[in-house]
Amino acid sequence: MIRKETLLKEMNEHRKTIRVATWKAFKRNKISLLSLIVILSVSALSTVGIVYSPYNPYQPNFSGALMPPSLAHPLGTDWLGRDILSRLIAGGKYTLGLAFVAILIGATIGTFLGLASGYYLGLVGTIIQRVSEIFLILPTLIIAALFAAVLGTGLLSTLLAIAIPTIPVYAKLVHSAALRVRNEDYVEAARLLKKSGPYIMFNHILPNILHVVIVQTTYYMGTGILTVSALGFLGLGVPSPTPEWGTMVGDAKDYIFSYPFVVFIPGILIAVVVVAFNILGDGLREALDPKLRRLL
């Protein structure tokens, strides 16, 4: 007689072991753990920035312009006397928020398109892939600039300018990952069990390529932030006086000769966050690698 309840419990317990082991493998790499902490704290600050910042990020104060870092203004003030720290806190929702929402939209749509074209190889798949290739011919920044040119500067157009070029990147990536899984015998076995295409796509293919999508999304968050800020820097993104970090650098660039901190503080913050995303991506790639499971 089988101990039914215990077995069912063991099954669920055992399901957790992979998650636990993945987290342990991730934790072992201290630098990626640090990156995660950096990302979480900057995101937390930016969330706070939606409702609160120490000073008004928009209010000029000409008497206190271009002051170096001090106790009152830990990161100094800009040429209009605005507190740089407050502007960074308030600007996070633009730089990080835009990148986050745009990449999430692009990644979701792209993943589904890639999955569909990877499983149904016919005409639909070919069309999805051909259109993706056309998008991929042009560099992300140039497509984004093109969208910005057509739609004008602003939140929504920057969002679209980042999200749309992301779709083909994921469509291509997921397509090739799905193709590899599609040829595995367990997919054939599921077909022999009369399972439908969508069932196989979501139950057999997606779970086995999800790690690729997660890792790519981590890297792509960095790319998204770079594109948002590059557009802002060029004056094609979120327009000033909005404290989007790239816009802040762009607006301040002429002060490089006399007050370099005004330029470099937002610039370095962007770099730090993107570095953190890239290192986090490396860490996740190692921790989520299915080959590792064999070693558990």
Next chain:
Amino acid sequence: MKILEAVNVYKYFPIDIFGRKKIRAVDGISLHVASSETLAIVGESGSGKTTLGRILSGLVKPDKGKILYKGSSFNGFHGKVQMVFQNPDSSLDPSWQTYDIVSEAMNNRRKSLDSVAEVLELVGLNPAYITKYPHELSGGEKQRVAIARAIAAEPEIIILDEPVSALDASIRAQILNLLLDLQEKKGYTYVLIDHDLGRVWHISDRVVVMYAGKVVEEGKTEEVFQDPKHPYTIMLLSASTSNIPKPKINVSIQGELPSLINPPSGCRFRTRCPFAQEKCKVEEPQLYNVSREHEVACYNQF
């Protein structure tokens, strides 16, 4: 009773974008499988035997010809044909536990811990295995789970595509015994695709010898092994290191399987055949009966 039948099936795989060059993997094959027997399909790698197996299972649609199940042709899958694949690492979804893998094959009514445990019992695994992921199983255990999934679907026919080739020597015997056991208990019909003549001799009732996309000889296993009629069959038998009946005449091995893109004219085996005549170049020999259930496609008579 014929349970599964292939009627003049063809499958070509295009390899350039214009579709002018094609691999002629299965090039006009007819065969049948009788209920509760084991039919073996043998040949070298690249002979098209795997494609033929996939056509019989329904995974690959033939370009031409029909597959008949109990006399009527079928479209799509009916669940009565299941397959056991060669590579145990590829045949189980790595993110699924054994319970999910096996119960996937059952309809919702039957899906339960007890019935999964019952099937695992049949393939010699104790119920504790339901929690395991494929990476926690050895090659032999994976193959047992794959067999469990196949029989959980309550099939009538199981296609065994080199079921033990990837396993360690001491495990092979376990799996072969299991397969014989299951057939005895449940009366499954097997189609065994294998390059190893020792195994074919061991478990098959009838054998089909394939060469370059064609059937060259077919018949009862004893008859074909003890009185082979096609020089290719004789060559395969003499090359084997297993203890099977040795052919009376020796055909020395030469050359390799020809390209399936441009197969030789006439008889495809003539490029390697020590008995090839002028006629073999021109005209392709057709299968003819040498005895009631023994067919061969060769102009020579041995």
Next chain:
Amino acid sequence: MLEAVVNRMLQAIITFIGVILLVFFLIRVLPGDPARLIAGFEARPEDVQNLRHLLGLDKPLPLQFVDYMLSLLKLNLGISYKTGGPVLNEILARLPYTAELAVVAEAIAVFAGVSLGIIAGLKPRSFAGYLVSIFGIIGSSFPSFLIALLLIWVFAVQLHVLPAFGAGSIQQLILPAITLALLLTGNIARLVKSSVIESLSTNHVTTAMAKGLSDEKIIFRHILRPALSPVITIIGIQFGSLMGGAVITETIFGWPGIGRLMVDSIFSRDFMLLQGIIVVFAVIFLVVMISVEILQTIIDPRYKEVYKMK
């Protein structure tokens, strides 16, 4: 082989038409009317209407597209809305600057990336190994404008050894070229490093050792040569980031290339020019990709088979 090349060309032409289709309709279908944009938002409706007619914008879209494609065949990219001169001339005047910048940057990046990558691949825990990681982080994570501004600050503001702006002299080329090269070096180095490491563990290196081949021959023949073939691929792939980087770099350094021309064309709403620039980008990109693929088949004979399979 010839058939394969023709095949590839045909594919490229189809992709190219796709790119034009994309850009063409994007500019016209999305909200925002070129005529309105050129005339300015205060212009009277009649003026806008006149302008529209003048530019052929009142014709049905498919017809406009056919017109544009036909004029492309004659190497006519249209007339710049702003200067009134042929778009092609504007682009050709700027192209040499971008080409100079790109070639120098790519050369620096390939030289530095390949040598660092090889050393780091053979000895992953060496100084070169860490340098590869650092360059990798800079190239993939630093905004290109930050790299440019940092270089200006160090070499122009603090050290006064190099000019911060302008074009024409070699000194003026150095900073923008290094900025672009920094974007690429890390990627090349990382790739070479990992492919050297991969190459080291391949079975054919075991064969080479079992033959009794000397270490130098094993390294040069059996490890490095196979490891370098991905470099050519990445040069092709990086072309995109090179062009993206050029947009920023040229803007910051006041370099009169097509990257900056593109930004200018966006600000001046010169859509014919913008469209022309993107068409030229696409042509160059496709030419680079095809050359890379052809080069690849010469270096690695296995690619010939891949070609046939496509």
Next chain:
Amino acid sequence: MKLLEVEDLSVEYHLPQGKVKALDNVNLTIDKGEVVGVVGESGSGKSTLAHAVIRLVKPPGKIVEGRILFNGKNILELSDEEIRKIRGKEISMIFQDPSSYLNPVYPVGFQVAEVYEAHENTNMRKLNGEVVSLFKKVRITDSEVRVGSYPHELSGGMKQRILIAMAIALKPKLLIADEPTSALDTTIQAEILSLLNELKEEYSLSILFISHDVGVVSEIANRMIVMYAGKVVEEGPAKRIVEEPLHPYTKALVLATKTTRKKKLFSIPGTPPDMLNLPKGCPFHPRCPYAKDSCKEWSYRMIRNHEGGVACAIYENTGSS
């Protein structure tokens, strides 16, 4: 006359999950002109043994103990330059998967010519004739054309012939063949075996032939060694081992190939051992049909007679000489 003597060889792999003893005090001798077969399943250490003999064990593997005497010289004590001179000239090797062991970017003729270049400092250009005649020797048709082919243009059997050509180019004394036919079709396997048999006669080669297949080994070997979990469990004349295996594991391997129509095969339960957690005592006891309680405490010991030996507790009390 002994050509190769392996004495108490131990190789360990240090993996993230723990230490694996791939070879545990292995002893082996090969006489001049003799073919010794090593049989074992995956993980038994047979491939490590093959690589150790030519000192090609790669990290994380490490030879921790023992001596390998080749013509009386200890291979493990030679300098890198000295071992390089032996590789390919005195001891050469062929491998299981001929595709991956050839460099895809060079013509096969060039790769064979490299052997001459490495040891005789000959100019590569002058070698074409020698390579072509070598190709003829290993029965490659159209040898003149084939020297210029790239590996991906050739079939598996052809590639294995090329590796063999490479291995015999300088008429070595010892050839190590690591599963040379496992990836090939039976027909091609038979041809490769007959080619090796022929070359053995002609060059009076000694061969260390590694395989998981008892049937294949018995076609070529004079003596046979059976390995399980990094240890030698049985050793003796190939004919004797195939006809009367002594060790229960050898019995299982041999009987599993004795196919009789529709009869159950002799099979042993369980799975190959987990090298990270070997059972105490005799590593085979959990699967052994003859295991006694004392097998859990048994410490490895080879019971020898003049022509071989067996390492099993069953034979310890019978006073086997």
